[in-house]
Amino acid sequence: MEVRRVAIRGIRESLSTVQGSLLRLEVVVLLSALVLAVLVLYGSANRRSSDKLLRGTMWMAYSMSYVVVSYAVGIIQDGPFHGETFVLWAAALLLIQASAYSAPVHSRRDVGQRKKLLLQHVLQTGLVLWLIVNATGRNTSYRAAIWAFWALNVLKTAAKIAEMIETSRPDMSVKVVADYMAVEEDLSSGDHGQPPDPATMQGYRYIFHGEEVMEPVVHDHDGGGHAARDDMLSQSAARSVVTIDQVYQWIDQQPYSDFEKDRAKDFCLAFALFKLLKRRFYGYVPAEAGSDKARGLVLTGLIHAGATGPDAAFRVVEAELAFLYDFFYTRNIVLVGAKTYIFIAVAVAGLTMWTAFFGTLGPGYHRPHVGVRDLDRSVTMLVVVITAGLEVFQAVVGFSSNWRYVKTVYRCVRDDRPWAKRRRSHLWWKESITPPETKYWEDKVGQYVLLKRFHHHPWNILSWLTLYLVEPRRQGQKRGRRKPLPPEVKRAVLLKLKHSHCQLSNGAVTLRKYHLLPLLSWACRLPKLTDQILAWHVVTTACEWDYDGGRPPGRATAGDEHHRLVATKLSNYCAYLVAFVPEMLPDPSVNAEQIFDSAVQQARDHLDGCWTPGSVLHKLGVIEAAELACVQESGAYERAGSATVIERAAVLWGQLRAAVPADARRWEVLAEFWTEFLLFLAPSDNVDIHAEMLGAGGEFMTQLWVLLSHAGVLERPPVMQRQ
Numbered sequence: 001m002e003v004r005r006v007a008i009r010g011i012r013e014s015l016s017t018v019q020g021s022l023l024r025l026e027v028v029v030l031l032s033a034l035v036l037a038v039l040v041l042y043g044s045a046n047r048r049s050s051d052k053l054l055r056g057t058m059w060m061a062y063s064m065s066y067v068v069v070s071y072a073v074g075i076i077q078d079g080p081f082h083g084e085t086f087v088l089w090a091a092a093l094l095l096i097q098a099s100a101y102s103a104p105v106h107s108r109r110d111v112g113q114r115k116k117l118l119l120q121h122v123l124q125t126g127l128v129l130w131l132i133v134n135a136t137g138r139n140t141s142y143r144a145a146i147w148a149f150w151a152l153n154v155l156k157t158a159a160k161i162a163e164m165i166e167t168s169r170p171d172m173s174v175k176v177v178a179d180y181m182a183v184e185e186d187l188s189s190g191d192h193g194q195p196p197d198p199a200t201m202q203g204y205r206y207i208f209h210g211e212e213v214m215e216p217v218v219h220d221h222d223g224g225g226h227a228a229r230d231d232m233l234s235q236s237a238a239r240s241v242v243t244i245d246q247v248y249q250w251i252d253q254q255p256y257s258d259f260e261k262d263r264a265k266d267f268c269l270a271f272a273l274f275k276l277l278k279r280r281f282y283g284y285v286p287a288e289a290g291s292d293k294a295r296g297l298v299l300t301g302l303i304h305a306g307a308t309g310p311d312a313a314f315r316v317v318e319a320e321l322a323f324l325y326d327f328f329y330t331r332n333i334v335l336v337g338a339k340t341y342i343f344i345a346v347a348v349a350g351l352t353m354w355t356a357f358f359g360t361l362g363p364g365y366h367r368p369h370v371g372v373r374d375l376d377r378s379v380t381m382l383v384v385v386i387t388a389g390l391e392v393f394q395a396v397v398g399f400s401s402n403w404r405y406v407k408t409v410y411r412c413v414r415d416d417r418p419w420a421k422r423r424r425s426h427l428w429w430k431e432s433i434t435p436p437e438t439k440y441w442e443d444k445v446g447q448y449v450l451l452k453r454f455h456h457h458p459w460n461i462l463s464w465l466t467l468y469l470v471e472p473r474r475q476g477q478k479r480g481r482r483k484p485l486p487p488e489v490k491r492a493v494l495l496k497l498k499h500s501h502c503q504l505s506n507g508a509v510t511l512r513k514y515h516l517l518p519l520l521s522w523a524c525r526l527p528k529l530t531d532q533i534l535a536w537h538v539v540t541t542a543c544e545w546d547y548d549g550g551r552p553p554g555r556a557t558a559g560d561e562h563h564r565l566v567a568t569k570l571s572n573y574c575a576y577l578v579a580f581v582p583e584m585l586p587d588p589s590v591n592a593e594q595i596f597d598s599a600v601q602q603a604r605d606h607l608d609g610c611w612t613p614g615s616v617l618h619k620l621g622v623i624e625a626a627e628l629a630c631v632q633e634s635g636a637y638e639r640a641g642s643a644t645v646i647e648r649a650a651v652l653w654g655q656l657r658a659a660v661p662a663d664a665r666r667w668e669v670l671a672e673f674w675t676e677f678l679l680f681l682a683p684s685d686n687v688d689i690h691a692e693m694l695g696a697g698g699e700f701m702t703q704l705w706v707l708l709s710h711a712g713v714l715e716r717p718p719v720m721q722r723q
Contacts, residue, residue: 021075022376023375024075025072025075025076025086025089026375026376026379028068028071028072028075029072029089029093029379029383030379030382030383031068032068032069032072032093032096033092033093033096033382033383033386033387034386035068036093036096036097036099036100037096037386037389037390039100040096040099040100040390040393040394041390041393069093069094069097069124070120070124072089072090072093073090073093073124073127073128073131076089076090076131077127077130077131082131082134082135082136083135083136083137084135084136084137084139084142084143084146085137085139085142085376085380087128087131087132087135087142087146088142088145088146088149088380088383088384089379089380089383090128090131091128091132091145091146091149091150091153092145092149092383092384092386092387093383094121094124094125094128094149094150094153095149095150095152095153095156095387096386096387096390097121097124097153098121098152098153098156098157098160099156099390099391099394115164118157118160118161118164121157122157122161125150125153125154125157128150129150132146132147132150141354144351144354145351145352145354145384148347148348148351149387152348152391163330171278171282173211173212173275174278174279174282174284175282175284176211176212177207177211177275177276177278177279178279178282178284178287180207180211181206181276181279181286181287181288182287184205184206184287184288185287185288185291185293187205188203188204188205188245196293196296198296198297198300198301198302199300199301199304200245200248200252201244201245201247201248201269201301202245203245203293204243204244204245204293204297205243205244205245206243206244206245206272206273206275206276207241207242207243207244207272207275208242208243208244208246208247208268208271208272208406208410208413209241209242209271209406209407209410210240210241210242210410210414211241211275240414242410242413242414243272244268244269244272246413247265247268247272247409247413248265248268250409250412250413250416251264251265251268251433253418254418254419254420254433255420256419256432256433260432260433260434261433262312263434263435264409264433264434264435266312266315266316266319267316267319267402267405267406267435268406268409269301269302269316270316270317270318270319270320270323271319271320271323271406273316273320273706273710274320274323274324274327276710277320277324277706277709277710278324278327280687280709281687281691285714286709286712286714288712289712289713289714290712291712294710294711294712295501295502295711295712295713297710297711298313298497298502298707298708298710298711299497299498299501299502299711302316302707302710303494303495303497303498311487311490311491313494313707314490314494314703317703317706317707318441318703319402319435320706321441321694321698321702321703321706322402323402323403324691324694325694325695326402326403328691328694329694329695348387348388348391348392349388349391349392351388352384352385352387352388400436400437401436402435402436405435405436419433441697441698442482442697442698443484443485444482444483444484444485444697445482445483445485445569445573445576445699445700446479446480446482446483446573446576446577446580446581447480447482447483447569447572447573447575447576448479448480448572448575448576448578448579448580449541449572449575450476450534450537450538450541450575450599450600450603451538451541451542451545451603451607451613451616452541453476453477453478454476454599454600454603454604454607455476455604455611456475456476456477456478457475458472458473458474458475458477458478474593474596474597474600475597475600475601476579476596476597476600476603477579477580477596477600479579479580482697483569485569485700486565486569488562488565488566489565489566489569489570490700492566492671492675493570493675493678493679493704495675496672496675496676496679497679497707497708497711500676500679502708502711502712502713503717504676504679504680504683504713504716504717505676505680505717506524506529506532506676506677506680506719507524507532507536507673507676507677507680508521508524509676510669510672510673510676511524511669511673513672514660514665514669516656516659516660516669518635519635519655519659520635520652520655520656520659521636522635522636522637522640523535523536523637523640523648523652524719525640525719526640526641526648527641528587528591528592528595529585529586529587529681529719530578530582530585530587530591530592530595530596531595531645531648532677533574533575533577533578533585533677533681534575534578534595534596534599534645534649535645535648535649535652536571536649536652536673536674536677537571537572537574537575538645538646538649538653539649539652539653539656539670540567540568540571540670540674541568541571541572542616542617542620542649542653543567543653543656543666543667543670544564544568545613545614545616545617546617547564547663547667548613560663560664560667562671563664563667563668563670563671564667564671566671566674566675567667567670567671567673567674570671570674570675570677570678571670571674573678573700574674574677574678574681577681577701578592578595578596579596581689581693581699581701582596583686583689584681584684584686584689584690584693584699584701584702585681586681586684586716595645598644598645599644599645599646602644602645602646603645603646605644606619606623606644606646606647607619607646620646620649620650620653621650621654623646623647623650624650624651624653624654627639627643627647627650627651628651630643630651631651631655635655637651637652656669678701678704679704679708680716681701681716682701682704682705682707682708683705683708683713683714683715683716684705685714690702690705
């Protein structure tokens, strides 16, 4: 009798253990499916986010998903869960995980880490195959779904491996494009004997697509160069290579509105310019740099007020950088036809309904003898529905691919076929020629105000807990939320670029225009450009606080607010770059960081006890009065080179107020100064920082850098020297 009791107790404990393992398995499967589903949706809908917390959370969830799926598979393998129900869960999780591999990459370091995770996924695929082969049960619906999920996972994994291999190979097309652009001027010089027209792209034979069939240029130094240039577009290449002027001519022939045509032209131009921009990341110097033709492309071809509005230039750049992001971080360009997408979505959706209604709810279903009643059915239903929903969602997103759109345009232009009669990519609900409506960037910029943040003492607890794997914040380095960049600010920068005819200056031209250069020239000749940024930034902040504190109600006009908005937004953005992204500025990042750290300490020394805007302004006035002895009658500040940032700013603020007493005029000066200065800071040879920031949501400075690159402005002129 005692032996029987012990045996019954052992059976009960065993059942309790199995029941607990089953409950853990059900919870893990559900949580894994939901987390992976969020990653898939996030990767397809919002892959470029500047929110560091969101990006960090998503990357942590992505990394942990492999551990959790491995844990779920381990429970199925080691426990008494060899039934088809549990193997179906494992196959579904595996498929969702393969889809989540396209979740966003935020830095180049993430790319290397994903290679390791992909290898782990391949091993998991083999392990699940072993579970499938050894699964027990005779549920036909489950068997069909299991093999379909596993096979689709193999196809997706193979595509990711192919993309990884493609990413590791050098892009030979970059050299082809670089060689072609070296002779493009000669190729297009004979077009109707007319000068290039950037509005119609007449005379711009920039490659749109098809360069993979071209051969590199063989330069002939004996006078046969023209023959080599003709060889570039000979035989099959002459038909397969499509240039941007051909695309524009083809779009003009289509029966659509001017708005639709302009949007299509902008998008196709972005793709062509993306291929030109890649040269800079491979060390090639653009052959068209400094040419009037390149300058006209930006000043007339991009900065225009056509049917699509004055923001076409930045819309082109944003689309171009989206292509660049895909090129560097995903290479997700292995496309299948529209019929294949439809077939996959319909097949998975139909299989899900079959599995759900006939396998789970049908008479062939056999529930486990342990566990919460019908919980396994609910888990199965949720998992297969999530799997099918994600496949349908990805199929729909696939139709809106920017790569698919340009390839469809390329085939239509190459074959001289109207858009309405395109074959392989024809979508009955997408009759318009307009490109996909995809939001690439947030239109937000970082903002930093030194006079507000110099008191900040970071705790850096996260850095201590992670043994400084997370970079600690420095004194005064408090990052705020990125703020929307108003369209009028972007347009002000474009207008300044257009009116200056790409002649860059660090603010001296603006000061000369308003007859302030003799008085304030010292403020444009500081030891480093970072010194100039911080000095003018403090002055702009002081003007804003003074304006807010002493302005009677109703005094401001629309023009005042416009200039004030432009000046403050750009001033705070430049200060943000100094504090957080110094690699984008002309000075070496180490020097910029040292200057910033010194400025924070100097602000604490000079403004000790100042906690309100009024007290800060009063202290600046006191410092200005103390520094007047070093200001000559001509206005030159003798000790500008050795003074602190706060001392320079106090003197500059006082001189600017005295020379321009009217608030409206002062804001006009500051707005024009900052648009000019920001463009002066944009040219850079540090291409790596621009590539790195693409994964973090992008920077406005990168957009300006791209615009100037296409205008042929690769270097900034020397700063005005002391006289």
